[in-house]
Amino acid sequence: MSSMTFDEVFPNLARIVGDALRVDPATITPETNLVIDLNAESIDLVDIRFRVEEAYGFQIEQQAFVAAIAGGTAIDVRELLTMRRLVEFVIRRKGGSV
Amino acid sequence: MITRLLESALITGGSRGIGRATALALAGAGVTRIAIGYVENESAANETCRALESNGAKAMAIRANLALPAGVDRLFDDAAAHLGRLDVFVHCAAIAAFKPLSGTRPNQWDLTMNTNARSFLTGAQRAAAVMTDGGSMVAVSSLGAIRALHNYGAMGPTKAALESIVRGLAVELAPRGVRVNAVSAGLVSGTGVGMLPGAEASIVAAGAQTPMGRVARPEEIASVIKFLCEPSSNWITGQTIIADGGWSLV
Numbered sequence: 001m002s003s004m005t006f007d008e009v010f011p012n013l014a015r016i017v018g019d020a021l022r023v024d025p026a027t028i029t030p031e032t033n034l035v036i037d038l039n040a041e042s043i044d045l046v047d048i049r050f051r052v053e054e055a056y057g058f059q060i061e062q063q064a065f066v067a068a069i070a071g072g073t074a075i076d077v078r079e080l081l082t083m084r085r086l087v088e089f090v091i092r093r094k095g096g097s098v
Numbered sequence: 099m100i101t102r103l104l105e106s107a108l109i110t111g112g113s114r115g116i117g118r119a120t121a122l123a124l125a126g127a128g129v130t131r132i133a134i135g136y137v138e139n140e141s142a143a144n145e146t147c148r149a150l151e152s153n154g155a156k157a158m159a160i161r162a163n164l165a166l167p168a169g170v171d172r173l174f175d176d177a178a179a180h181l182g183r184l185d186v187f188v189h190c191a192a193i194a195a196f197k198p199l200s201g202t203r204p205n206q207w208d209l210t211m212n213t214n215a216r217s218f219l220t221g222a223q224r225a226a227a228v229m230t231d232g233g234s235m236v237a238v239s240s241l242g243a244i245r246a247l248h249n250y251g252a253m254g255p256t257k258a259a260l261e262s263i264v265r266g267l268a269v270e271l272a273p274r275g276v277r278v279n280a281v282s283a284g285l286v287s288g289t290g291v292g293m294l295p296g297a298e299a300s301i302v303a304a305g306a307q308t309p310m311g312r313v314a315r316p317e318e319i320a321s322v323i324k325f326l327c328e329p330s331s332n333w334i335t336g337q338t339i340i341a342d343g344g345w346s347l348v
């Protein structure tokens with residue numbers, strides 16, 4: 001079982017997302033939405049996924065990545081792509097529970 | 099230049115579209131060991147391997163993110179044992195954000211340039227190191243390298259870089275019997291562009307603007323790539339062959 005916690009993972013992912021989208025990580029909160037608040041486009045989500053894969057040592061296809069973060073079947077998943085959900089996805093992917 | 103049969107090929111972006119068609123074309127021409135790189139669709143990669151096996155080739159799919167130098171190294175490291183010597187390296191992998199170039203963000207530029215162009219350079223460096231008895235490299239370019247295409251984003255600059263890399267490497271590697279060329283296509287059905295939402299209308303429009311009256315099929319680009327890999331094209335190097343049904347002429 002992973003010992004990773006939300007408080008450990010969030011700052012790292014905020015840095016990763018901030019680096020990709022040229023946003024100050026200090027302005028990113030768990031409720032920040034990647035698409036709505038940070039204007040991430042499809043290619044940006046690919047970029048973020050590649051960076052997350054590299055940082056955490058796993059591989060996932062893009063469609064599954066977005067679906068796993070969204071965690072639902074909403075027609076428009078953009079509203080679900082929050083930093084909190086991204087952090088929780090990474091923790092689950094590494095064997096932890098949220 | 100020594101004329102001999104082609105035995106092995108490494109193809110990036112080989113799970114779908116032009117890459118898949120190229121792998122199948124080379125298998126049909128007698129290439130017996132083929133490795134394909136992919137990053138996005140494992141089931142498509144595995145299906146392509148099965149198709150290659152049914153054509154008599156020993157096939158291997160390797161998941162590698164070519165945006166990273168480590169991904170290029172992983173592709174070549176994993177392929178080495180499967181391929182033995184390397185005769186052919188074909189670079190089809192590409193990523194794009196279809197938007198105005200003026201709105202392209204730095205990370206989008208980096209990802210596109212690294213995946214489309216830098217990975218060809220680093221891949222060609224790895225390929226050249228093991229092409230000890232000559233060989234052929236082909237990169238898939240596009241008309242966006244030389245023309246301004248609507249909402250083509252950073253894709254055009256990456257293809258221009260690709261064609262420039264082709265010319266530079268062709269001169270440097272010619273004394274060793276390694277040829278380097280590119281194939282530039284117009285819109286191709288069944289490829290990344292052709293599979294985007296709303297692509298059907300673009301395909302119809304592009305077909306109407308093409309003297310041949312339609313867009314290309316992946317197999318039609320693959321056949322040009324195959325030609326550039328074969329000994330029969332051994333006096334061609336450093337060139338970008340345009341295969342677009344005449345689209346660029348009108």
